[in-house]
Amino acid sequence: MSDALFEYLCRMGDNTLVLGHRISEWCGVAPVLEEDIALANTALDLIGQTQLWLGLAGEVEGKGRDADQLAFHRDVWDFRNLLLVEQPNGDFGRTMMRQFLFDGWHLAQLKGLMTSSNDQIAAIAEKSVKEVTYHLERATDTVIGLGDGTEESHKRMQDALDRLYPFVGEMFIADAVDQAMVSDGIAPDPSTLRPDYDAMLDAVLAEATLQKPTDDFAHKGGKSGARHTEHLGHMLTQMQWLQRAYPDATW
Amino acid sequence: MYAQMIKSTGEGVKSLDDMEPEERAFQERINAGGKIEPKDWMPEGYRKNLIRQIGQHAHSEIVGQLPEGNWITRAPTLERKAILLAKVQDEAGHGLYLYCAAETLGVTRDQMTRDLLSGKMKYSSIFNYPTLTWADMGAVGWLVDGAAIMNQVPLQRTSYGPYARAMVRICKEESFHQRQGFDIMMKMAKGTEAQRKMAQDALNRFWYPSLMMFGPSDAESVHSAQSMAWKIKMNSNDELRQKFVDQTAPQAEYLGLTVPDENLKFNEETGHYEFSEPDWDEFFDVLKGNGPCNTERLEARNRAWDEGRWVREGLLAHAEKKRKTAIAAE
Ligand SMILES: [Fe+2]
Ligand SMILES: [Fe+2]
Ligand SMILES: [Fe+2]
Numbered sequence: 001m002s003d004a005l006f007e008y009l010c011r012m013g014d015n016t017l018v019l020g021h022r023i024s025e026w027c028g029v030a031p032v033l034e035e036d037i038a039l040a041n042t043a044l045d046l047i048g049q050t051q052l053w054l055g056l057a058g059e060v061e062g063k064g065r066d067a068d069q070l071a072f073h074r075d076v077w078d079f080r081n082l083l084l085v086e087q088p089n090g091d092f093g094r095t096m097m098r099q100f101l102f103d104g105w106h107l108a109q110l111k112g113l114m115t116s117s118n119d120q121i122a123a124i125a126e127k128s129v130k131e132v133t134y135h136l137e138r139a140t141d142t143v144i145g146l147g148d149g150t151e152e153s154h155k156r157m158q159d160a161l162d163r164l165y166p167f168v169g170e171m172f173i174a175d176a177v178d179q180a181m182v183s184d185g186i187a188p189d190p191s192t193l194r195p196d197y198d199a200m201l202d203a204v205l206a207e208a209t210l211q212k213p214t215d216d217f218a219h220k221g222g223k224s225g226a227r228h229t230e231h232l233g234h235m236l237t238q239m240q241w242l243q244r245a246y247p248d249a250t251w
Numbered sequence: 252m253y254a255q256m257i258k259s260t261g262e263g264v265k266s267l268d269d270m271e272p273e274e275r276a277f278q279e280r281i282n283a284g285g286k287i288e289p290k291d292w293m294p295e296g297y298r299k300n301l302i303r304q305i306g307q308h309a310h311s312e313i314v315g316q317l318p319e320g321n322w323i324t325r326a327p328t329l330e331r332k333a334i335l336l337a338k339v340q341d342e343a344g345h346g347l348y349l350y351c352a353a354e355t356l357g358v359t360r361d362q363m364t365r366d367l368l369s370g371k372m373k374y375s376s377i378f379n380y381p382t383l384t385w386a387d388m389g390a391v392g393w394l395v396d397g398a399a400i401m402n403q404v405p406l407q408r409t410s411y412g413p414y415a416r417a418m419v420r421i422c423k424e425e426s427f428h429q430r431q432g433f434d435i436m437m438k439m440a441k442g443t444e445a446q447r448k449m450a451q452d453a454l455n456r457f458w459y460p461s462l463m464m465f466g467p468s469d470a471e472s473v474h475s476a477q478s479m480a481w482k483i484k485m486n487s488n489d490e491l492r493q494k495f496v497d498q499t500a501p502q503a504e505y506l507g508l509t510v511p512d513e514n515l516k517f518n519e520e521t522g523h524y525e526f527s528e529p530d531w532d533e534f535f536d537v538l539k540g541n542g543p544c545n546t547e548r549l550e551a552r553n554r555a556w557d558e559g560r561w562v563r564e565g566l567l568a569h570a571e572k573k574r575k576t577a578i579a580a581e
Contacts, residue, residue: 017329024332027320027339029551031559033313033347033360040340047333054329068328092562145569146562153565242327242385249443251327251385251435 004180005118006061007080008187010070011177011223013053014081017071018232019102020046021239022089031092038138042099045131052124072243076233083222084167086232090160093146093153097160100139100204104197105171105190107132112188121186140204147208158210169218172197253311253375253399254304255466256538257484259477260296281482286412289355297481301411302356302363303372304483309349310367310374312342314548318382319391327385334431335388341424348420352413368553376534379542380460386439386449387457392432394454394461394499400425401495402465405485414483433502440506447507454503455511459529465492467531496524 023043030036054067065073084102089095110132113125146153172194174182181187205212221227242251267275273292280287287293316339323339326332350360366372377395382388403425407418439450465488469475478484500517503510514527536542 021324024323024336027323027336028313028316028343029320029555031555031562033343033350035559035562036316036343037340037347040336040343044333044336044340047329047336051329051333068330071329072327092559142566146565148572149565149567149569150561152561153568156561238324241325246443246445249327249446251331251438251442 002060002062004177005184005186006057007177008181009053009057009060009121010078010080011082013050013057013067013070014079015085015102015106016046016053017050018079018081018235019085019099020044020050021235022085022087023095023099025089026092026095035092039095042135042138045128045135049124049128049131052127056120056124068243072240076228076236077225079228079232079236080223080225081232082167082170083219083229084164084170086222086229086235087164087167088231090163091156093156094160094163096139096142096146097157097164099135100143101164101168101201102171103132103136103139104200105193107136108193108197109188109190112193113186116187117185143204143210144208147205147210154209157208161205161210162213165213166215166217166219169216170220170222173218173220175224253308253315253402253464255307255373255375255464257300257304257307257474257478259300259474259481261473262296262477263473264476264480278480281410281480284408285410286415287410288412296477297483298356300478300481301414301483302353302358304478305349305353305356305414306358306363306366307373307375309346309353309363310372311378312346312349313367314374314378314552315395316342317548317551318378318380318544319388321382322385322388325385326388331388331435338392338428338431341428345417345421345424348417352411352417355413364556368549368556370540370549373538374548375464376537376542377460377464379537379544379548380456381544383456384449384453386436386446386453389432389435389439389450390453390457392428392430393436393502394432394457395464396425396428396432397499398461398464398495400429401491401498402486408482408485410482436506436508440508450506451508454508458511459533462492462495462526462529463531463534463537465489465495467534493523496526500524500526 020043023039023046026036026039026043028036030039050071051067054070058065058067058070082102084098087094087098089098107129110125110129113121114129116122116125143157147157148154172190174189174191178187178190182189201212222229265274267278270278274294277287277292277294277297287297319335319339319342323332323335326335350363353363354360363372367374377398382391400422403418403422407415407422409415409418436450436453439446439453441447442450467488469488475484475487479487496515500510500515512527514525516525517523518525537545540546
């Protein structure tokens with residue numbers, strides 16, 4: 001049981017860690033100053049959530065690892081984030097499409113966690129919901145604005161959607177860890193979140209004049225850790241470098 | 252300081268008696284500590300001088316994101332990453348307030364951005380130096396934000412209302428940045444041998460460039476005299492540099508680090524530190540575009556602007572479509 005809970009908390013924390021890191025790569029080079037500020041703000045929220053999720057994961061594990069040890073001293077196969085969030089930023093359109101696709105799932109997931117039987121999880125969810133509600137609003141506006149903008153922006157957003165859609169399915173596939181969470185009343189079954197998500201997606205894409213790909217194929221292997229993409233390793237070499245190079249130092 | 256070598260009218264300061272009534276009233280208001288607001292009459296020289304100064308300050312905040320952004324993806328802990336992200340976000344916010352303040356003088360942010368990207372407008376020399384180790388995040392906060400504060404605190408009393416108000420908001424955040432930078436330096440200086448070495452190396456590289464931030468001595472400058480009469484500039488460059496050294500030297504000692512200046516010593520009689528001047532040839536080289544990172548910094552800003560064009564155009568086109576639909580529905 002506590003193994004499954006540890007796994008589950010790593011999933012939540014690794015999603016926010018990896019996506020927060022990805023967005024922070026935009027620092028100082030966004031298309032417009034207001035976006036620099038908004039992207040930094042989103043990254044900041046996600047890193048803050050990471051501290052909570054991974055901090056709790058370390059407590060549950062009970063081996064004396066804290067959030068930093070989990071973030072900076074695990075290798076690729078121990079990461080439990082969705083494949084979607086480790087995808088490279090691409091252009092600003094792809095970054096915002098990835099954000100939108102993730103936020104829609106993330107918000108639904110967090111809302112489900114607010115009534116978790118685990119009080120600490122419910123508290124983290126409650127704090128995060130406020131932040132993520134805003135992330136989703138902003139990502140939605142951007143997807144609509146750029147989808148239904150110029151010919152070029154429309155094409156770039158359609159390309160982004162086509163490229164990222166195969167990573168949507170993994171968010172809703174329930175496995176043994178999820179089932180353990182459901183039976184303990186800790187977390188919702190992700191597959192039950194799909195219909196509302198699809199309805200939201202269809203509405204936004206219609207307004208954005210974008211076409212949802214017809215192929216529902218889903219890549220898997222992120223949340224189980226079984227098969228990440230090649231991109232995650234490169235991210236970790238950068239993110240973990242100082243900690244690994246100077247393991248006896250405190251910062 | 253984020254504004255260096257700002258040109259004023261280049262003419263001497265006029266006496267009150269030589270002024271037309273309008274200008275005289277303007278100057279008397281400034282002398283009495285009053286504020287000038289956007290709709291008030293102002294001499295053309297005052298307006299242009301302010302645009303140059305506020306614009307350069309804003310550009311410095313924007314370009315200043317880059318040397319620190321360089322370490323966000325390599326920050327050693329989640330806490331440090333969050334603090335650095337928040338700092339860089341603050342700097343972008345400072346840029347935004349300052350562009351807004353400059354816009355009240357009749358120039359657009361787009362125009363100022365184009366002038367930055369073409370190299371016509373400058374940003375502070377300090378951001379053309381590289382950040383090579385994590386200790387540089389400490390040194391930048393401690394020394395660079397520290398030097399910026401020296402100049403910005405008095406500017407809270409500057410004569411131009413929107414500029415003064417922007418400074419009040421900015422100063423609160425800058426003093427946080429400086430404390431956070433010092434905190435990083437503390438951890439490094441009291442850490443392992445390798446960390447101590449990084450801290451000393453960062454101080455060695457950032458000491459003189461920080462002194463250069465104040466600009467060369469301007470005791471004789473007609474530009475500075477005019478700016479000071481208008482209360483756009485509150486202190487001379489040498490005054491601020493001295494204040495900075497007086498504040499920073501004991502902090503370096505507290506950290507157990509050595510300021511890279513053999514001549515640095517406290518003078519009991521004056522109550523101030525004596526110190527060596529930075530290499531002003533290097534300063535002018537940096538201003539001319541020959542600093543270690545000028546090319547990369549401008550390239551990065553230009554790339555961001557060019558690659559972001561489709562985004563700005565797309566969002567604009569969408570807003571326009573929505574506006575038209577709204578009108579059609581009325
Ligand atoms: Fe700033
Ligand atoms: Fe700054
Ligand atoms: Fe700052």
